[in-house]
Amino acid sequence: MGIDATNRVFNVKDFGAVADGITDDSKAFDTAWREACNWDGIKGTVLVPPGKYLVSFAEFEGPCKASISFQLRRLLDLFSIDTSLSLAKGTFHGQGETAWPLNQCHKNSDCQLPTPIRFNFLNDSTITGIKSVDSKYFHINILGCYNLKINDLKITAHADSPNTEGIHIGRSNGMEISHSVIATGDDCVSLGQGSKDILVSEVFCGPGQGISVGSLGKGIKDEEVVGLTVRNCTFTCTSNGVPSQVKTSNVRFNNIRGTSANKPKDSMPNIEIGNRNLVYNGANVKVEGPETTSLCSNVKPTLFGKQIPATCV
Numbered sequence: 071m072g073i074d075a076t077n078r079v080f081n082v083k084d085f086g087a088v089a090d091g092i093t094d095d096s097k098a099f100d101t102a103w104r105e106a107c108n109w110d111g112i113k114g115t116v117l118v119p120p121g122k123y124l125v126s127f128a129e130f131e132g133p134c135k136a137s138i139s140f141q142l143r144r145l146l147d148l149f150s151i152d153t154s155l156s157l158a159k160g161t162f163h164g165q166g167e168t169a170w171p172l173n174q175c176h177k178n179s180d181c182q183l184p185t186p187i188r189f190n191f192l193n194d195s196t197i198t199g200i201k202s203v204d205s206k207y208f209h210i211n212i213l214g215c216y217n218l219k220i221n222d223l224k225i226t227a228h229a230d231s232p233n234t235e236g237i238h239i240g241r242s243n244g245m246e247i248s249h250s251v252i253a254t255g256d257d258c259v260s261l262g263q264g265s266k267d268i269l270v271s272e273v274f275c276g277p278g279q280g281i282s283v284g285s286l287g288k289g290i291k292d293e294e295v296v297g298l299t300v301r302n303c304t305f306t307c308t309s310n311g312v313p314s315q316v317k318t319s320n321v322r323f324n325n326i327r328g329t330s331a332n333k334p335k336d337s338m339p340n341i342e343i344g345n346r347n348l349v350y351n352g353a354n355v356k357v358e359g360p361e362t363t364s365l366c367s368n369v370k371p372t373l374f375g376k377q378i379p380a381t382c383v
Contacts, residue, residue, distance in 0.1 A: 076112040079141075080105050081119065089121025099128045107134035115139045142186070155195040162186050164205035166231055173232040175207065183207035183233070189215055198222050208235045209254065215242040223250035229277035229307070231255035236278065239265050241293070248272050257282045258308075264293035269301070276306030324375075 080102045083089065087098035099116075106114030107130075114136045132138070140160065164186045175181035183206045189197070191214040201224045202209040209225045212218065220237070227234040236252040239245060241264035249272045252258040258275035261268060261283045270281055281303070283295050305328070373381055 077115070078106075078109055078111055078113075079115045079117050080109075081117045082123075083119060087121075087123060089119070089123050091122035091124055093124060094126050095123045096125050096127050099123070099125055103128075103130045103138075106136070106138055107132060109134075109136045111136055113137045113139065115141050117141045155189070155192050155197075157195075157197045157200065159199040161201040161203065162205075163203045164209070166204035166206045166227060166234065169206040170228075170231050173206075175233045181207070181233075185209070185211045187211070188213070189218065191215065192218055195219070196221075201225070202236075203227070204231070205234050205254075207233055208238050210237045212237065212239045212242055212245070214240075215245065217244045218242065219246045219248075221246075221248045221250065223247070223252070225250070225252045225254055225258075227254040229253075229255055235260050236275075238262060239268060241265065243267055245269070246271070250274070252278060254278050257284065260284050261295050261298060263295065265295050265298070267297040269299045270303060271299075271301040273303045274306070275303060276308045278308055280305055280308040 082095065082098045082102045085098040085101040085105070087095040087102075089095065102116050106116050114134070116138070118141065142162075164184075169183055173181075173183065175183060185208040186205055187200075187202060187210045189195070189210070189212045193215070194217045195215070197218070197220045199222045203225075204227050209227070223237075225236045231254065233256055234254045235256040236254050236258045237247060238257075238260045240262035243266045245265075245267070246269045247259060248269075251274045253274075253276060255277075256279055258273070258278045259270055259281045273281075275281065281300055283298065371381070
């Protein structure tokens with residue numbers, strides 16, 4: 071049996087981590103990182119075995135002598151209350167191909183597939199330059215955060231991967247997602263109940279199911295979603311969402327260009343539309359293209375600018 075002296079694993083438990091959720095393991099994480107960073111071999115791996123780690127403060131700085139990987143045996147749950155976090159660069163690989171064929175989450179409400187990255191109850195925090203690849207379930211889940219800024223994010227998974235939402239947001243306020251690329255098998259960005267003042271800008275989405283406000287209306291006490299702005303985003307090979315089952319109002323679309331592969335089936339009341347230029351490119355497209363159509367139901371619209379196709383009211 072040979073020993074690879076160029077690669078070494080630095081287990082946080084070997085540096086004193088207790089993983090009981092009570093003891094502060096900050097020093098163990100910091101020491102493991104510094105030892106791996108100063109390793110003279112080719113690759114150093116910081117290993118975090120399964121457990122609940124309380125890390126009050128951790129700062130992983132480089133540059134490092136060796137290539138560094140951070141190996142998590144389960145999921146990363148970054149959890150703080152009234153605390154700021156700065157996380158920059160790094161790749162999380164979920165090994166999702168092993169789980170996708172077994173995914174029954176659309177049938178089983180008790181689905182236990184892991185979400186590799188969670189940000190819970192963070193204030194005034196910044197996440198930049200991270201990548202998430204082939205998550206088994208949602209790539210990133212965000213809950214109860216305030217003034218969280220995410221940018222330069224890259225999320226990828228196969229277009230047929232089930233339930234691999236890029237970023238799911240719930241009960242969060244004042245968030246920004248910008249300058250990112252999301253290509254996955256489900257929603258690029260989804261907003262759950264209680265989300266307010268969310269800005270999504272300069273995001274390339276697709277394949278996937280777009281940006282959605284979903285899973286509302288199941289309970290009579292669901293909190294409303296208010297103040298979603300989507301600006302300067304590009305959607306490629308994205309599918310339609312599920313028809314809305316809750317009241318939707320005060321929606322504005324402006325400067326929209328695109329093509330559609332299917333004719334509209336459902337509508338949404340009380341919307342404002344400006345500068346719209348849509349082209350149908352679905353099945354049986356003739357050289358000159360089929361006639362484009364609009365569908366309206368119970369609408370008192372506010373219209374301005376160019377309207378192609380002609381409005382239905």
